[in-house]
Amino acid sequence: MATHALSPAAQAYSRGTLYDWLTTTDHKKIGIMYVINSFIFFLVGGVLALVVRTELAQPGLQYLTNEHVYNEMFTMHATLMIFVFVIPMLAGLGNYAVPLMIGAPDMAFPRINALSLWMLPLGGLLLISSFFTGGSAAAGWTSYPPLSAEGPLNSPGAGQDLWIVALVLIGTSSILGGINFLVTIFKMRAPGMTLFRMPIMVWTILVTSVLVVMATPVITSALVMLFIDRNYGGHFFDPFQGGSAVLYQNIFWFYSHPAVYVMVLPAMGVVSEVLPVFSRKPLFGYKAFIFATAGIGALGFSVWAHHMFTTGAVFLPFFSLLTFLIAVPTGVKMFNWVFTLFRGQLTFSTPLVFALGFLTMFLIGGINGAFSASVPVDFALHDTYWVVAHLHYVLFGGSVFGIFAGIYYWFPKWTGRMLNEGLGHLQFWLMFIGFNLTFFPMHMLGIQGMPRRIADYASDAGWNDWNLAATIGGFLIASSMLPFIWNVFISLRNGKVAGDDPWEGNTLEWATTSPPPPYNFDHLPEIRSERPLFDARHGHAGHAGH
């Protein structure tokens, strides 16, 4: 049955003291803290974005003292969003969900899990502290030398060095987390849960973890070499001393391209959990989906230099062809999601609404990315607002909407309370409209030639109206955080009690109390397909073919 308590008195499980939370190795508490820490830095990064948008709303340098401060703003906005929000937020959702979904009592290495967690607020604080030590890094999140290298004209302060150290710390946290996920997934699945019966969320975390373990060390090496150039007189990236600035770009993007898949695959995993539950249909093409995910992960390693087409130092046809190829497995996934919804019995709860937002917005992001895959097109659009539009459609329209779908979906499991649907829908619409108002005009701005990373623009370039619209959209996005935060606050205190399985889910996390006991499960249902709870609920085991 869907909602009978499998273990008595769930509410009796102590929420824990502060000391418990600070010293815990329980993946559930750690997962929640990952989510909270990531959300805080989402807000900080969002404020930095508002500073950028406020300055750009009208031509003229009205609010910031000089362009250098502006450069700090967009550098830290992107750095925080990528490294201290999206990547760890998804790791946090995975941290909570994965052991439960595979029927395990915890992650393989609970203490290393805690270590990975606590390195994140530390890294985030290191980044923020740079604002108070003479200015943060200001060379873009990509931090290309020579701008990021030492020297009076470049980035002489401690901010750039703090940035490097923080990222090495955060990267290490990521790598340890990736190893933890891989050992957990491969060694701790409950009996009957073969690899091809795992939920898609677990598969996406698996592939993501492979990417993290393989790619993150490469950016560590780039950062280390940059640090040596900056502080020990090194000559890796200085062309006047036998080095190469393009070398940095190659090593940097060898990580940073797979990193975008790290940022999107788990969000796709969330969507793949939500769509079947709220359309009351199994995911269309489960196996194809897995192979598509693996294909994206593999291809994602071979396309890095499409971020550097215009350097003149790139094997253009190789990267262009492989970049177009990635559209194929991605398209497979889009079709699978759409066919999951098709003829389903849809319930437009907040998780589904955010998942639909993901589908529509990520589709746009994929299409505008395909334009950029063409070398001649990219030569015109590189470093313009077109790229800013693309990256936000996939990372915000994709990852962030996916993240909120996951938060609304799993909040009842984490807390035992439902989030309010009305406030959830309000957040969605404010965010959706604000998002499109902010970023759709950037397609036009890019085509009209507005470069990115500029603090100001000529008032007669014809860019004024779209910039103003984008700023209004930005504040609309910010406003959507108010119903969300209010929702969390009132639901924790007074939300409807969720019970074990409020959504009639398919996967194992719904086969225990909300929140689960520390050891996760008193009893596991029989696992004979990728939908063990559905099978248990409908009195038979078995989904044809598994």
Add this chain to the structure above:
Amino acid sequence: MTADSHALATTGEHTPLAGLAHDTRGGISNVVLGMLLFITSEVMFFAGLFAAYFNTRASNHPWPPDEFAHILNPFSIILVATIILISSSFTCQLAVWAIRRSDRTGFLRNIAITFVLGVVFLLLQAYDYSLLFEEGMTLGSGPFGTTYFTLTGFHGAHVFGGVIMLGVVLYRGMSGQFSSRHHDAVEAASLYWHFVDVVWILLFSILYFL
């Protein structure tokens, strides 16, 4: 088996069964698997450094530059260091085999020797560095110096980490914490040590012979 003991059997770390290097359902221990995956991540870290080396080398001629060409003499102190490191891998593996068959004395002796050899390698590396500094070769002396010291320096740092790991294993071994059924840390440390040795062989060959 009841559902509960099924659930328990999956944990590896938290159960009375955790002592086995191999879990009850076959396969290798979580700790050893974790170390192997960590090693693959380290392979990629060195890949980034080697990428910089090959790229830099391809655009700088002559390589090595004339003023430092003579330092790349493999038949010097660096060869001694190489032989020492390779020998230490052998003694490390002897230690693993010893503890697997409950030969605690053999295990302790070989781990201690491995530890000492590791320290000697580091000292020889430091001495070699001092000779190079005297020749005017430093991190800042040019692309050759930068790449040489970065590659060997990070390798040395990894050896240092390995020496610490071996020290911990030696300490735990001396206090009787390992048995033939329960010695994951020894297996993991030895895998890391072999990795460090393989990287050195690669590094030595590429820097000195290629």
Add this chain to the structure above:
Amino acid sequence: MHPIQHPRNTIIIGGAFVLVAAIYALGAVPLGYHIEWAGVTMLAALGVAMAIMFYVLIAGSSKD
């Protein structure tokens, strides 16, 4: 276990990346570009690392 799951076959995964590295190196000059050694190194190393990773994951898994 299905034959494709035999641990030795993980070498195919590593081999795929080494193949990509080879194409990246060998395809550049005929098409008028230069060999970009950093990328070649990283892709080849990725092949080695991937082969090791998948071998230990598959061979080291539980046998049920």
